[in-house]
Amino acid sequence: xxxxxxxxxxxxxxxxxxxxxxxxxxxxxxxxxxxxxxxxxxxxxxxxxxxxxxxxxxxxxxxxxxxxxxxxxxxxxxxxxxxxxxxxxxxxxxxxxxxxxxxxxxxxxxxxxxxxxxxxxxxxxxxxxxxxxxxxxxxxxxxxxxxxxxxxxxxxxxxxxxxxxxxxxxxxxxxxxxxxxxxxxxxxxxxxxxxxxxxxxxxxxxxxxxxxxxxxxxxxxxxxxxxxxxxxxxxxxxxxxxxxxxxxxxxxxx
Ligand SMILES: C[S@@+](CC[C@H](N)C(=O)[O-])C[C@H]1O[C@@H](n2cnc3c(N)ncnc32)[C@H](O)[C@@H]1O
Numbered sequence: 568x569x570x571x572x573x574x575x576x577x578x579x580x581x582x583x584x585x586x587x588x589x590x591x592x593x594x595x596x597x598x599x600x601x602x603x604x605x606x607x608x609x610x611x612x613x614x615x616x617x618x619x620x621x622x623x624x625x626x627x628x629x630x631x632x633x634x635x636x637x638x639x640x641x642x643x644x645x646x647x648x649x650x651x652x653x654x655x656x657x658x659x660x661x662x663x664x665x666x667x668x669x670x671x672x673x674x675x676x677x678x679x680x681x682x683x684x685x686x687x688x689x690x691x692x693x694x695x696x697x698x699x700x701x702x703x704x705x706x707x708x709x710x711x712x713x714x715x716x717x718x719x720x721x722x723x724x725x726x727x728x729x730x731x732x733x734x735x736x737x738x739x740x741x742x743x744x745x746x747x748x749x750x751x752x753x754x755x756x757x758x759x760x761x762x763x764x765x766x767x768x769x770x771x772x773x774x775x776x777x778x779x780x781x782x783x784x785x786x787x788x789x790x791x792x793x794x795x796x797x798x799x800x801x802x803x804x805x806x807x808x809x810x811x812x813x814x815x816x817x818x819x820x821x
Contacts, residue, residue, distance in 0.1 A: 573648050575761050580650030583628045588795050593630040596713045596742050599790040599815060603740055604638050607709055622707040622732055624684055625715030629655030632677060641676045643693060647683040655679045687731030706734040716743045720764050726780040733820035741816040742790060743768045754811055756799040773816050782818030790815035
């Protein structure tokens with residue numbers, strides 16, 4: 568079943584990348600995640616000679632996906648909103664590059680999937696063995712998810728699905744804004760609260776939930792702070808901004 572708010576993301580897909588705050592949040596997420604990805608990638612290269620297999624859940628238009636892709640072997644990017652996935656597919660095809668001197672980048676290692684992932688054995692995911700397309704689904708070295716958890720109605724099954732999508736020893740690095748108190752509601756303008764299940768993620772709560780679901784070596788820390796306009800709230804005035812801390816939630820599949 569499509570989640571509440573799916574309509575919203577289909578409607579917003581075409582203009583998603585034009586929002587400077589979304590771009591800034593992605594830039595800060597990538598700066599924080601890059602060293603984690605590079606370290607894992609070096610470990611995998613030295614142990615098996617290949618790069619990382621990554622799953623990104625709630626990839627949207629692929630702002631993070633396109634940055635991560637050059638660092639990994641393959642990234643499977645999943646989102647339930649088809650409008651978002653169509654944008655990602657279009658961008659991946661035209662070989663966007665952030666810096667013109669880099670020349671066109673190869674995005675052949677992005678697999679874009681439209682669907683709501685609720686089962687690690689969902690046939691939407693690529694098969695582990697390409698010669699057995701209906702067999703067991705692929706397991707991943709790393710799962711990323713940025714600005715998604717606050718839209719997920721029930722985080723326990725969501726985390727359980729992510730755990731089931733990991734290879735043994737694989738890890739998650741999930742980023743979302745923190746529920747730091749009543750002002751966290753101001754992350755979204757009052758007109759964009761459709762599909763928002765919670766006003767950020769509580770650090771202690773998510774750490775306990777990740778352990779309960781079965782993750783090991785759970786670490787929840789503040790990765791960065793995003794300054795964002797809150798002028799659309801009645802008790803604020805034009806030009807007002809607020810700093811929103813972002814959590815990086817890491818855990819390992821035993
Ligand atoms: C705030 S957007 C973030 C998109 C992208 N990660 C970014 O930072 O630009 C949230 C995304 O999560 C997706 N989403 C909503 N509910 C979801 C769920 N239960 N599981 C996975 N993705 C979901 C939406 O379709 C949307 O693309």
